Amino acid sequence: MNKSQIPVAQKEVLSLLLDDHRKVKKLFKEFEDVTDAAKKQSIVAEACMDLTAHTQIEEQQFYMFLRDQDPEAFGDLLDEALVEHASAKDLIRQLQEMKPGDDLYDAKFIVLGEYVNHHVAEEEDELFPKIISKKIDLRELLPAMVQMKEDLLAENTNA
Numbered sequence: 001m002n003k004s005q006i007p008v009a010q011k012e013v014l015s016l017l018l019d020d021h022r023k024v025k026k027l028f029k030e031f032e033d034v035t036d037a038a039k040k041q042s043i044v045a046e047a048c049m050d051l052t053a054h055t056q057i058e059e060q061q062f063y064m065f066l067r068d069q070d071p072e073a074f075g076d077l078l079d080e081a082l083v084e085h086a087s088a089k090d091l092i093r094q095l096q097e098m099k100p101g102d103d104l105y106d107a108k109f110i111v112l113g114e115y116v117n118h119h120v121a122e123e124e125d126e127l128f129p130k131i132i133s134k135k136i137d138l139r140e141l142l143p144a145m146v147q148m149k150e151d152l153l154a155e156n157t158n159a
C-alpha cells in the first residue's frame with residue numbers, strides 16, 4: 001500500500017501502522033544474514049517488543065474502533081486478525097524465554113516472520129482498503145494511538 005494514495009481521513013493512522021509493518025519486516029529480513037548470536041538476540045528482542053506494542057495498539061484502539069463503527073463490515077476480518085495475533089504472540093512468548101543456539105530458535109523466529117508477513121498482507125490488502133472505501137474517518141484515533149505507543153515503548157526501555 002502506497003502512503004501517498006491514502007485519503008486524509010485515514011492517512012496518519014494507517015501511515016503509523018504501515019511504518020510499524022515496514023520496520024518489523026526489515027528486522028526479519030536482516031535476521032536472514034546474521035550469524036552472530038548476540039546480534040540475533042538483539043534483532044529478536046527488538047522485533048518481539050515492536051510486535052507486542054503494535055498488536056496491543058491495534059487490538060485496544062484500532063480494531064475496537066472499527067468494530068464499533070461497522071461491525072457488519074469489519075467483524076469477520078477482525079476476528080481473523082485476532083486469531084493471527086494470538087498465534088504470533090504465542091511464538092513471541094516462546095522466543096522471549098529462549099536464546100540463540102537453543103533448539104528451534106531460528107525456526108521459531110523465521111516462522112513468526114512468515115505469520116507476520118501473511119497478517120500484514122491481509123491488513124494492507126483487505127482491511128485498509130476497506131476502511132478507505134467505507135470512508136471511515138480515523139483521525140480521532142490518532143492521539144490515543146500515538147500516546148499508547150510512547151507509553152509502551154517507555155515501559156520497555158525502563159524494563
Ligand SMILES: [Fe+2]
Pocket residue numbers: 055058081085119123
Ligand atoms: Fe494486526
Ligand SMILES: [Fe+2]
Pocket residue numbers: 017021054058120123
Ligand atoms: Fe498491523
